[in-house]
Amino acid sequence: MALTYQENVPLAPLTTFGVGGDARLFAEAVNESDIEQAFIENRDKAIFVLGGGSNVLISDRGFDGLVLKIATKGLSFDSADDATTFVTAEAGEDWDEFVAECVGRNLAGVECLSGIPGLVGGTPIQNVGAYGQEVSETIVSVRVLDRATGEISEVSNADCGFEYRRSVFNGSLKDRFVVLTVSFKLKQGGSPRIEYGDLKRTFGKRKPGLSEVRNAVREIRASKGMLVRQGGPDSRSAGSFFKNPVVGSDGLRRIARVLMVDEASVPRFDMGKGNYKVPAAWLIERAGFEKGYLRGRAGISTLHSLALTNRGGAEAEEIIALKEEIETAIGQRFQIDLVNEPNLIGFD
Ligand SMILES: Cc1cc2nc3c(=O)[nH]c(=O)nc-3n(C[C@H](O)[C@H](O)[C@H](O)COP(=O)(O)OP(=O)(O)OC[C@H]3O[C@@H](n4cnc5c(N)ncnc54)[C@H](O)[C@@H]3O)c2cc1C
Incomplete structure (x- = not known):
């Protein structure tokens, strides 16, 4: 059967963040030939492959191309x-x-x-x-x-x-x-x-x-608000927004010095070869952000410092402003560049 295309489909309800604009074109692939067909028929367009929408932040402008929702079962x-x-x-x-x-x-x-x-x-x-x-x-x-x-x-x-x-x-x-x-x-x-x-x-x-x-x-x-099905603003997120940064022993020393604590008290997971994963949530809290911190309609989850959440009606730009505020604070305080985990879609 031919693949059905819809125009100007709102993407926010298809994501766990619940923010973002429309897809200029949208189609749902229920089998592999739908997926093949979509790529053959839309060679001239940008195509974004959407799964469950739990690891994406869609821009307020939406996606200027085809969003192909994967719905194959078996x-x-x-x-x-x-x-x-x-x-x-x-x-x-x-x-x-x-x-x-x-x-x-x-x-x-x-x-x-x-x-x-x-x-x-x-x-x-x-x-x-x-x-x-x-x-x-x-x-x-x-x-x-x-x-x-x-x-x-x-x-x-x-x-x-x-x-x-x-x-x-x-x-x-x-x-x-x-x-x-x-x-x-x-x-x-x-x-x-x-x-x-x-x-x-x-x-x-x-x-x-x-x-x-x-x-x-x-x-x-x-x-920790990490079950989407429980509902509520704390689970309107993409889960952890930042990856846990990996630092060397000099990085651990710097964190301890900045916080004026014993180096041994900095939580870490030994990755081998002198590298340590430090919980981003811990760093965010030590940089002065508390659970529940709000910036407009975006906020840090009240249950988990690593989840940025849509507190209701937030625009993607508000989530981005909060993300940048946190990144700047962590960069200035610990000289660590946080890397975001969710995919940013439709931003320049
Ligand atoms: C509350 C919450 C808790 C979470 N907890 C965790 C956790 O504990 N651990 C963890 O690792 N992640 C976690 N996540 C993140 C997320 O759930 C996972 O990354 C999940 O695997 C994303 O799958 P998705 O189908 O929703 O992908 P989407 O969000 O739809 O897409 C994410 C990326 O994958 C690509 N993609 C999706 N499907 C395909 C496909 N079939 N082919 C090619 N590309 C594809 C998309 O193009 C996009 O770039 C959490 C998210 C939330 C909201």
């Missing part, structure tokens, strides 16, 4: 042996429902990624991660469509270039591919991952099952 499970199951999901599958399905089948490997909003196709783009797990640990390969040539190919895990919130898809090969399907290798009856502090505290010495861990992760997320 899951397949293939048990290789008693211990291993390969799962392939279409890009348009809801990520959290996918996790629920895997946990329900007693498949370990994605349980800590419960409650992350968005679609399966969005997960390899920034190598989503949470509570001690990253999607790169279980992805076997990503099937992609080359936007320019129309060729379909398989990108192996090794070729995805996965790092902290990074892959070739948001790095060296940004905007080259559309993710069509993602294949995972999960462990049948495997133990849940309990490495993150909050999860260790929840379970103590007890060994929980996968669904208990899924529920605990969702509860922890809800307490």
Whole structure:
């Protein structure tokens, strides 16, 4: 069937931020041939591929081109042996429902990624991660469509270039591919991952099952406003707005000096090779921003200092003004350049 195009479609309701203008053209792809067709028919236009809209900030001007919403559905499970199951999901599958399905089948490997909003196709783009797990640990390969040539190919895990919130898809090969399907290798009856502090505290010495861990992760997320489905202004966000900066030991020393604290008290995660990831939320708070800080109709979440939120009717420019205020403060105070996690769409 021919793909249907609509004109001047509001994008704000299709994003978790709930801000931004219209798409000049909009189409929803329910199968792979829709996706192929969209690229063939719109060679003269800018095309933005939209998943669940949970990692984007759309400009108030909207997007002057075609927004192609991915809505392809399908899951397949293939048990290789008693211990291993390969799962392939279409890009348009809801990520959290996918996790629920895997946990329900007693498949370990994605349980800590419960409650992350968005679609399966969005997960390899920034190598989503949470509570001690990253999607790169279980992805076997990503099937992609080359936007320019129309060729379909398989990108192996090794070729995805996965790092902290990074892959070739948001790095060296940004905007080259559309993710069509993602294949995972999960462990049948495997133990849940309990490495993150909050999860260790929840379970103590007890060994929980996968669904208990899924529920605990969702509860922890809800307490931080990190579950979109809970509703309310604190969850009108794109999750963490800034990546946690990575600094060397000189960076740690500088932070400690500025704050006049012992270097050992600066929280960090050892990344190896003398590099440390420092929580951006901690730095933001130390730079004087409190949870709930407001700038117009944009604000820092009342539950999590790393989430910028739309407090109701905010324009994208107000979110950008808050982002810049925080970046300037962190830059001046700690000489650290924060990098934003969400994709800014339709800005110059
Ligand atoms: C409350 C909240 C909590 C969050 N918590 C976390 C977290 O714990 N960990 C984490 O890593 N992230 C988190 N996020 C960010 C976000 O949910 C993830 O990055 C998610 O994977 C984005 O998927 P999406 O389908 O919504 O992508 P979108 O927001 O629609 O798109 C994001 C980017 O990916 C591209 N893209 C999407 N789908 C495809 C595709 N099929 N092919 C090619 N490109 C595509 C888009 O073009 C865009 O550049 C959170 C967001 C919110 C709102």
